[in-house]
Amino acid sequence: MQSDLFARGMLYLFLTVVGVPGNTAIILAFLLLLYQEKQLLPADAIVLHLASVNLLVVGVRSLLETLASFRLANIFSDVGCKAVIFVYRTSRSLSIWLTFVLSAYQCLSIAPPGSRWASFRTVVAHYFGVVFLCLWLINTCMSSAAVLFSFGAKNDSSQTTHSINVQFCYVHFPSKLSKEANGAAQVSRDVVPMALMTLCSVIILVFLYKHSRQVKGLRGNRSKQRAAKAVVALVTLYVVLYGVDNGLWVYTLTVRKTMRSPLISDLRIFFSSLYAALSPVIIIVSNRKVNGRLKCIVQEKPIEEKATSLCTA
Template sequence: MGNMETNELLLGMTFFSLTISGVLGNFILLYHYIYIYLTRYRLRSTEWILMHLIVANILTVLCKGVPKTISFFGFKDIFNDIGCKLVPSIHRVARGACIGSTSFLSVFQAVIISYRKSRYSYFMVRTHKCICFSLYLNLVVHLFISSIFFVHMRAKHDNESTTNRKAFIYCSSVRQDPTSDILNALLLSGPDIVLLGLMLWASGSMVLTLYRHKQMMKYMSRTNVSSGSSPESRATKTILLLVSTFVSFYTISSLCQSFVSITYNPSWSLVNFSEMSALLFPTVCPFLLMSQEYWASSYLKRNRHFPKPSDQEQN
């Protein structure tokens, strides 16, 4: 077996492992939230956002992991022109939903800890509706952006010239001039940069709020309850851990995809590493959430200062 065949086999096993782990982990979490909905007949705000994140993770793993695993085990021509247009488009929408859900989850938690003693349930209901609208608007924006794949992507054909086509594993795209490649890369990454900035701002706000709360506790009377052990702090730290993990993996994936987009003839290693980096967060995310003693939703279940979600919040 040659060196190239060995590398392909190792990559195939890696994609297979990531795909199986990602599908199982995310479906376990999806079952968890479906069970909560069936028994409680409603989902709280953070649970609702997390379920959107889980569905986006599942679509990402299926669009990236399954085709890659199949292609590395010898089935190269697995997509026709429609498949090469549809699968990258779905992945782009799922990727956008993933970053949008993570961003809006951090924003919502920042609002919760900032107004944790507030009795104004109407304000929190309005915040929930604003988050819902933002999630759906984010989907519409990424659906529009993903239309670029319908124009440029198609299946590879053995008898066609590679002069005007940029070849990937099982699909190819129209080879454009460097200026067009850069503009397309900016179009694809523009909304994500905005959401990433919003996520970092909300995370910074949460860190600052927790720091102020810790400083305030120093001047209060002695108590057996510490800010570090409260459900509120645990939920916030879980989301901060989720956000930091997402930012790390997203940065790696974005850099790889940018290099693939602007490179005239991307190498085999670069293309495959770019595809693999897109699977890192969707695979790690469910196990990261399940490993926490308190999930983000546990704060909403336990904190008595925060108003319970009204029926209006579920609309």
């Protein structure tokens, strides 16, 4: 095996080992919560949805890239590349927008009771199903170019200067204009929620700073502060990793093909998948509902009244 393929396989293996169990654990924890309480709070529903799309990102991209790098399996034919890149781009962009929705909802959650923002939060929570549906439709449509322009790496007869090589697949655009338009759309799709979630995080941090002394010692407010800090941590992780990802994407679009290294595409995919792999760690550590139910699952205690009350608290 070539050394570069081995190194590439190890990187994606790391993402798979961290991301798949982490996101799966969050999904199981919230499904258990839903089974016990028959409903989920809006913030919990967002996190469950976020973990689901992150699992798609890691599973569809990192796991398959790992198998292909170690030559254990390879589905990257023309049809396989179209499917993998389409699902990856759709789930990746959904991960970005759901992180924004989570930060925006957390920002609304710190609004004083009775205020207009608190009333708006209630309205938004009521229509979360519509919000999720719109996000799926919009991001699915924006990823449709992957179906048209993605091909297997073995089918290299039509590669031109407008092609982007992603190791086992490549994306061939018919013209420079279509390539740049697609790239600009992807960057905009990332930058817009990045700016909005950064603004929400700044508002949350200002609130935490101003009210840290006033709410000291109050259990309910400590819980609200913990949730707010977790959201800020997720946003910070997103901004750093996707900032690097989009910087590499702009470089890919602007540099000549002859000067472009395949390593750039590998780094792009790695950094864009790293958020999906690491964000579950922040959620599990900071969310008491998640780690509490995971403890119940791991310990597998007998069904007793005491244990039941602990797991449903």
